[in-house]
Amino acid sequence: MRHFLDINATSPDDLTQILAEADRIKAARAGQKRGMADAEQVLAGHMVALIFEKPSTRTRVSFDVGVRQMGGQTMVLSGSEMQLGHGETIADTARVLSRYVDLIMIRTFEEGVLHELAEYADVPVINGLTNRSHPCQIMADIMTYQEHRGSIQGKKVVWSGDGNNVCASFLHAAGQFGFDMVFTGPPTLDPEAVFVEDARAKGVNVTIERDPVAAVKDADLVVTDTWISMHDSQSARERRHNQLRPYQVNEGLMKHAKPDALFMHCLPAHREEEATSAVMDGPHSVIFDEAENRLHAQKAIMRWCLGL
Ligand code: CP
Ligand code: NVA
16 A cells, blocks of 8 residues: 655655656646646546645645546545544544545644554555645655756755744655755754654754854755644744744845755745745745645655556
8 A cells, every 4th residue: 555644654766756757747738728637537437535624725726636637536525524523533434435435635633643544544545734744745845946956965955934844844855855954943943853863864964053044054945834833822823923033034034045046835824924025926936836836746646656
């Protein structure tokens, strides 16, 4: 069973194969702006369940459109409307869904829910974000980097802000794709040590640098994300904003990166908080390419999961 649960749970060879497939899928649609169908209708007759226990724009739309373009059908389910929200176990839900659908994508809170679903499902399960990781996003991000700048291997990636779930998947990717990472943010919002140690164990340099200017020096890629994630308590808002303000990605900070550095944000963004509009809409930014590439990367992930 090929689940896509995390970047560090998928081999570098498979990750490379998925990205090559994503590039091929994207190229095959080039110039085909209108009309939904891909030439390759590999998901014809397939049903994909998309389960959301948290809000989503990109993940929801890109998976739904991706499945349909490949000839499949989707059902979008919210956790609270399912029995999942009313006491049925994850294991039973997994066994039941496996009798109906060919693939399950889930966005949830606790990572344990994703792993239990994968353990008991007889169909592949894809992680559409948990409190701890967001692998589909980072596949799109690596695809985007390589599309603009060539191989990411050996490059310097700087994460500025909250060491959250998206940062964790970047650290997974650092180990698998072989790039160096610098985290800059306040000590209370460091990424979990296990993510840092796992990447270091794979031979890449991971540095924690409290000074954002020193961190960004000569960066090839600067990345940030919202200061408050969906699973974070809003009561911490003011404290987090005060702690994170020095790590805002603005034009002043970007000046310290390489002149051709890229800027990424998974979106949704809070403009003028974690990043300024001048950066988001400026020459370094590839934020909308990242969003587009969710579609292509996830099609490749689904095909890999299903062996199609
Ligand atoms: N980047 C991302 O996953 O966006 P959504 O929350 O809109 O799906
Ligand atoms: N870190 C954010 C990412 C949203 C796509 C969150 O978990 O809310």
